[in-house]
Amino acid sequence: MLRILRLLVLSSSVAISACATMNVSSHVQQGLDFRQFHTWTWGPADALPASDARMDNPFFQDHFQGAVEREMTARGLTQTVSEGDVADLLVHYHANIATSIEPAHGDPTSGACYDENCNVRVFEREVGTIVVDVVDGRTNRLIWRGWAQTPVAGVIEDPGKFQKRIQAAVTQMFQHFPRTI
Amino acid sequence: MRPFSRILGAAALTAAAFLISGCAPVRVHASLERGMEFTHYASYTWAADENFNTGDPRLDNNEFFQNRLRRDVDVALATYGLEKATLATGELVIHYHANTTQKIDVNELDYQYGYCEDCHSSVYDAGTITLDMVDARTNKLVWRGWSEGTFDGIDSQAITEARVDEAIAKILEQLPPRR
Numbered sequence: 001m002l003r004i005l006r007l008l009v010l011s012s013s014v015a016i017s018a019c020a021t022m023n024v025s026s027h028v029q030q031g032l033d034f035r036q037f038h039t040w041t042w043g044p045a046d047a048l049p050a051s052d053a054r055m056d057n058p059f060f061q062d063h064f065q066g067a068v069e070r071e072m073t074a075r076g077l078t079q080t081v082s083e084g085d086v087a088d089l090l091v092h093y094h095a096n097i098a099t100s101i102e103p104a105h106g107d108p109t110s111g112a113c114y115d116e117n118c119n120v121r122v123f124e125r126e127v128g129t130i131v132v133d134v135v136d137g138r139t140n141r142l143i144w145r146g147w148a149q150t151p152v153a154g155v156i157e158d159p160g161k162f163q164k165r166i167q168a169a170v171t172q173m174f175q176h177f178p179r180t181i
Numbered sequence: 182m183r184p185f186s187r188i189l190g191a192a193a194l195t196a197a198a199f200l201i202s203g204c205a206p207v208r209v210h211a212s213l214e215r216g217m218e219f220t221h222y223a224s225y226t227w228a229a230d231e232n233f234n235t236g237d238p239r240l241d242n243n244e245f246f247q248n249r250l251r252r253d254v255d256v257a258l259a260t261y262g263l264e265k266a267t268l269a270t271g272e273l274v275i276h277y278h279a280n281t282t283q284k285i286d287v288n289e290l291d292y293q294y295g296y297c298e299d300c301h302s303s304v305y306d307a308g309t310i311t312l313d314m315v316d317a318r319t320n321k322l323v324w325r326g327w328s329e330g331t332f333d334g335i336d337s338q339a340i341t342e343a344r345v346d347e348a349i350a351k352i353l354e355q356l357p358p359r360r
Contacts, residue, residue, distance in 0.1 A: 029245070
């Protein structure tokens with residue numbers, strides 16, 4: 001009983017932290033059969049959105065690209081290696097950081113307030129966004145865009161945390177990819 | 182119990198959506214440039230793709246968003262009576278721009294007047310979509326219409342499309358009446 005209780009507490013805290021820290025979603029070309037694609041490669045990025053060097057650095061690229069490669073492989077998509085091979089899909093990404101505002105409401109009943117009138121405080125925080133674009137190599141049209149957004153404070157300075165967050169972002173993002181493992 | 186809570190959840194969601202949209206209604210504006218006539222134009226074309234910063238990385242170069250917007254405009258202008266032409270023959274060239282920014286809705290007045298019991302300030306994504314119609318021959322702006330409103334829900338493709346549909350419909354309602 002105690003073990004179940006502990007498990008419940010643990011799983012709910014995981015669920016809460018996952019919800020609180022990561023916003024993941026995607027847009028997709030409707031009505032497209034993703035089973036027709038077999039190969040992919042990294043493609044050139046478009047001009048926007050600009051990447052932020054605090055996110056998009058060699059450490060990030062190493063872990064991020066590895067994570068994406070694993071997700072694609074798990075879905076039966078083969079990365080083309082030799083030059084001159086034409087891949088079915090081109091993948092590119094952007095990683096940027098933007099300031100986001102968040103209101104914090106006090107709770108008058110419990111008295112958990114920032115001041116005696118229990119006024120709302122507005123906080124600013126930096127949110128990192130990774131956008132992954134998957135482009136049809138033949139038509140050069142975007143067919144899927146996934147993204148993950150998460151506050152970066154305390155994460156990008158800590159390689160261990162940063163690596164875990166990158167991994168979680170890519171895993172959760174590809175759960176929206178219209179081709180299952 | 183479960184179906185009931187689901188209904189309750191759906192009702193709460195609807196109420197929340199209504200509240201959010203109630204706080205930040207879509208506002209539209211349009212202006213015909215001084216001294217410009219609109220009725221003699223018969224055709225239009227789209228300007229070449231422009232890379233623009235929308236202020237939200239989810240929307241930057243988002244072809245799904247761009248295609249929806251163009252499709253909506255094409256449909257509305259066909260109904261209005263402008264023919265879609267090639268870049269060489271279109272009499273009007275259409276440019277569009279989309280921008281999002283975070284806004285705070287303080288609800289201060291609602292609270293003072295007692296419109297809401299549990300007044301909360303909230304942050305929402307405000308979006309602006311601008312459509313410009315430029316005379317292809319003279320390269321002068323003829324007509325500009327834009328809409329401002331909440332753009333919350335970009336994470337959902339369906340909601341994003343609905344926002345675009347509403348914005349474009351409302352903007353193009355402002356076109357001068359056809360003769």
